[in-house]
Amino acid sequence: MQELQQDTRRLPESVEMGSLMDALADSFTVEIEGKRSSVAAWYDTFDWRLYNHGYLLRHGDRHWHLLDRGSGETLVTSRAGTGRKRVFARDLPAGRLRALLEPVLDVRALLLLVTLQSEETRIRVLNRDRKTTVFVEFSRQQVRGTDTVLRLVRLVPVRGYDKPLRAVRAFFDEHGITGQVPLFYDFEQGLRAVGRAPGDYSSRFAIRLDPDLTARQAAITIYRHLLDTMLANEEGILRDLDTEFLHDFRVAIRRTRAGLAQMKKVLPADITATMKEEFAYLGRITGPVRDLDVYLLKERDYRARLPELLQEGLGTFFTDLAEQRRVEQKKLVRALRSPRYRQIVTTWDEYLRSDDPTPSAQGDVPVIDLARRIIRRRFKRIMKDGRAIDDSSPDEHLHRLRIQGKKLRYSLEFFRSLFPEDEVGSVIRQLKRLQNNLGDFNDLSVQQEMLARYLRGLRPGSRRNMELAAAIGGLLTNLFHEQQRVRKRFARTFSRFGSRKNVALFRKLFY
Amino acid sequence: MSVIAVYNIKGGVGKTATSVNLSYLSACQGNRTLLCDMDSQGSATYYFRIRPAKKFNTRKLLKGGKHIDRNIRGTDYPGLDLLPADFSYRNIDIALDDLKKSRQRISKILKPLREEYDHIFLDCPPNVTLLSENIFHAADRILVPLIPTTLSHLALGQLLDFLKEIGQDRGKVLVFFSMVEKRKKMHGEMMRLLRDEPGVLPCGIPFLADVEKMGIYRQPVAAMLPNSAAAESYRVLWDAICGKLERP
Numbered sequence A: 001m002q003e004l005q006q007d008t009r010r011l012p013e014s015v016e017m018g019s020l021m022d023a024l025a026d027s028f029t030v031e032i033e034g035k036r037s038s039v040a041a042w043y044d045t046f047d048w049r050l051y052n053h054g055y056l057l058r059h060g061d062r063h064w065h066l067l068d069r070g071s072g073e074t075l076v077t078s079r080a081g082t083g084r085k086r087v088f089a090r091d092l093p094a095g096r097l098r099a100l101l102e103p104v105l106d107v108r109a110l111l112l113l114v115t116l117q118s119e120e121t122r123i124r125v126l127n128r129d130r131k132t133t134v135f136v137e138f139s140r141q142q143v144r145g146t147d148t149v150l151r152l153v154r155l156v157p158v159r160g161y162d163k164p165l166r167a168v169r170a171f172f173d174e175h176g177i178t179g180q181v182p183l184f185y186d187f188e189q190g191l192r193a194v195g196r197a198p199g200d201y202s203s204r205f206a207i208r209l210d211p212d213l214t215a216r217q218a219a220i221t222i223y224r225h226l227l228d229t230m231l232a233n234e235e236g237i238l239r240d241l242d243t244e245f246l247h248d249f250r251v252a253i254r255r256t257r258a259g260l261a262q263m264k265k266v267l268p269a270d271i272t273a274t275m276k277e278e279f280a281y282l283g284r285i286t287g288p289v290r291d292l293d294v295y296l297l298k299e300r301d302y303r304a305r306l307p308e309l310l311q312e313g314l315g316t317f318f319t320d321l322a323e324q325r326r327v328e329q330k331k332l333v334r335a336l337r338s339p340r341y342r343q344i345v346t347t348w349d350e351y352l353r354s355d356d357p358t359p360s361a362q363g364d365v366p367v368i369d370l371a372r373r374i375i376r377r378r379f380k381r382i383m384k385d386g387r388a389i390d391d392s393s394p395d396e397h398l399h400r401l402r403i404q405g406k407k408l409r410y411s412l413e414f415f416r417s418l419f420p421e422d423e424v425g426s427v428i429r430q431l432k433r434l435q436n437n438l439g440d441f442n443d444l445s446v447q448q449e450m451l452a453r454y455l456r457g458l459r460p461g462s463r464r465n466m467e468l469a470a471a472i473g474g475l476l477t478n479l480f481h482e483q484q485r486v487r488k489r490f491a492r493t494f495s496r497f498g499s500r501k502n503v504a505l506f507r508k509l510f511y
Numbered sequence B: 001m002s003v004i005a006v007y008n009i010k011g012g013v014g015k016t017a018t019s020v021n022l023s024y025l026s027a028c029q030g031n032r033t034l035l036c037d038m039d040s041q042g043s044a045t046y047y048f049r050i051r052p053a054k055k056f057n058t059r060k061l062l063k064g065g066k067h068i069d070r071n072i073r074g075t076d077y078p079g080l081d082l083l084p085a086d087f088s089y090r091n092i093d094i095a096l097d098d099l100k101k102s103r104q105r106i107s108k109i110l111k112p113l114r115e116e117y118d119h120i121f122l123d124c125p126p127n128v129t130l131l132s133e134n135i136f137h138a139a140d141r142i143l144v145p146l147i148p149t150t151l152s153h154l155a156l157g158q159l160l161d162f163l164k165e166i167g168q169d170r171g172k173v174l175v176f177f178s179m180v181e182k183r184k185k186m187h188g189e190m191m192r193l194l195r196d197e198p199g200v201l202p203c204g205i206p207f208l209a210d211v212e213k214m215g216i217y218r219q220p221v222a223a224m225l226p227n228s229a230a231a232e233s234y235r236v237l238w239d240a241i242c243g244k245l246e247r248p
């Protein structure tokens, strides 16, 4: 089918819809269909995964419609029940829609962004055979929960009937209805009415620092961005919408802590010290739920690691974890509603706005000098520690190196906008590879420790606990083997990171 | 993607009624659907209130490409397009005979359309002709409306023999009962006899006045009278066909 050209126009305030329809009926042979009401609910993840992927997702009339944002084409229509406020990929009807969206959504939930309630009257423009040649759709759309109303007329062409289409277009032009609106105008206006905008949140840390800033100004910019990220994720954590709100929240905490440690003398000593402590506290209260999320998200992976015989025991394990998470989530919500939390966030927020004149040791250094010094120091440290690791080094050394890697990564990300993008990008890519190896290694040991702890806590006796213990034992073995494989890959991964080319690039950028 | 030819050697068995309703139902499910009216009488075209462009004819059809694109018309139903038939199709066999690879031409001109549509229906004229041979080559499925009578059964045998003769897979053939009249004893007997044959679908379209009236209101009965028994029987038929399309 040829892509039908979109022609939707906004009715000026002065135009009365009814009289316009009458005028249309006077000028053409038409058939007016009865009024129809419909509801269009738009969904995306908090971080706009569908939008960024070129999709839009609408629910209405008990169907999902997946649309191509560029062309307006409907990619999939799929039957569904009534729309809910939160939908995971697994809640979508099995079939093409789910198959397309599952990899895009991953663990993120689709959330209801905005709902438009619309009243439509469709008029068919007919030829002498009473064949439809153009559809004219008048609609009045109300953005739910707001005063915003859109009044639109849409001309839908029928393939092969260009002449009548031109005549209908001319009719609207003559009546002063010329204001063509872009594709998905309703979606955009709806979002605007509820105070959202596509891409208004991203979990990527992306800020532009002006190279002329002082270290202090740059630090404030960075902390501001991180605090905004935390605040943006608060509601999703409290409502427990999906696991990534907490994840992003914790990453922002960790980045802030890394900043406070690395840019130690950039803010006055007392505020740095206080905030270090406060953010450590935030890390602590948010830890338990995240740890449990990590395991719960691994359910499929764990199941794949064990034979049929041990699956039942594993089921018990996950039921247990889910129960623990429920308890921990409650505690987390209480903590985030507590005065202490509000106090921390407000103090920091106010401080970042305050333009505090108290001098600090390194506040006035140009940011570029600070950036180079921090990155240089981190890099040297990694090279030294990494080179010292061989096949007989204790696991502890790899764990330490992982922390070093993380610190380097954070500082590279803080300051990447000060350096040529492709070169920093390349440095970060190399570092990522190393981090993946170290991260896997660490994850696998943390998992084993957790499982071992869980195992020790089991009371022997019941059949249920025996099966559970067997499953845990199976997992432990499997994870242990994998960890050894990961460890074997370390040497090669590190030597790539420490390649002459990569070292030269570091020197060029940061020395 | 599948090309479904609705065919029977015999005339007046409900081929056009079937093509019109099934293509409509296909489009209703969100499939991009094209109905090609291959019959010079243009009944399917008429049912959708469409007239072919003055410049369209057999020669244009056989050239394919943009000559076809230009002549496809949207119906009154979203997702359903129609390629109208022209009166000149009545001599299409002569035109085909003049071409190289005269048996694969329709297959060739449908190729680009296969990209554009999820389902293409071909409403065929009766009789065994060079055109029908072309259509057998082009189609993924040959849907045969069969009035359950002895004579119809013989005609089906002829069709299967012919397919064998031209080296086409008989497994392409799907048979369903058309214009079934409960009161007629012979209908019941023939249906019992054929029920378990391979490729025979377990459903039929009864003989119903609502289908006949399509010529008056010029819409698919499934669109005009969605709650009628006729509409329901076409829906059941379409579901059964979809089941076969998925599992060849």
Ligand SMILES: Nc1ncnc2c1ncn2[C@@H]1O[C@H](COP(=O)(O)OP(=O)(O)OP(=O)(O)O)[C@@H](O)[C@H]1O
Binding pocket: B010, B011, B012, B013, B014, B015, B016, B017, B018, B039, B043, B124, B125, B126, B178, B179, B180, B205, B206, B207, B208, B209, B211, B212, B213, B214, B215
């Ligand atoms: N199920 C039915 N019940 C009653 N009448 C029917 C039914 N199906 C088709 N008809 C009517 O029978 C006549 C022939 O049907 P149709 O045109 O669909 O058959 P056809 O096989 O396409 O014929 P032809 O071979 O002439 O193209 C039409 O008047 C049609 O309205």
Ligand SMILES: [Mg+2]
Binding pocket: B015, B016, B017, B039, B043, B123, B124, B125
């Ligand atoms: Mg016919």
